[in-house]
Amino acid sequence: MKKLTILPQLLLAFTFALTGFAAQAQEVKGNAAAGSSKSWLCVGCHSIPEYRADYPLVYKVPMLGGQNAAYIASSLAAYKKGERKHPTMRAIAGSLSEQDMADLGEYYAAQTASSPNNPLK
Template identity: 85%
Template sequence: MISMKKLSILPQLAVTAALVFAGSAAQADEVKGNAAAGNGKVWLCVGCHSIPEYRADYPLVYKVPMIGGQNAAYIASALAAYKKGERKHPTMRSIAASLSDQDMADIGEYYAAQTASSPNNPLK
């Protein structure tokens, strides 16, 4: 049988869980990318994503996409998926593991702002 003391704790636990969930959802919404900040964070991307027709050959041969002009949210979510292991590529996973959510959002905004007429960034 459940005691009255245990029953009185249940509403408190439910409220606490709701507050934690609401706080984490609000925190996720707070991450806003900044293209100017991303400008200095893309140095890890330059080795592959800035070379036209580049193919990486470890562990398999991959055609590396040019990501300038890609949707910012897509880039950030792709990086998050590499970090979580949902996308499989060892180099991308290790790079994404070093990035914070803010870094991913900034990199996404940086690449989303790129056009054919964007000035060349030696770090990209």
């Protein structure tokens, strides 16, 4: 008798597990052209040579051009979740969707020293 009551619960758990795997398989693909129109959020700090942010601590702001697309998207996601701590970056990342993050990652990954779209990167 007990086996009959457990079986529906196991089937339900299995269904939820499969649904979770399917959701993970639908990874967002970035688009560099779409990222170009969203990069205005970044250029104010990240494209100024030798720029140093002074809040909360003074540190050099990294250039984004040529960085790995997945690294940029995962960094933005970490700021959005609060895993990385910088108030300005957290606010900006909080306004971005997963698609926006992937697009920005692809845009900056495509930048080279000779890229005409954003020569300062």
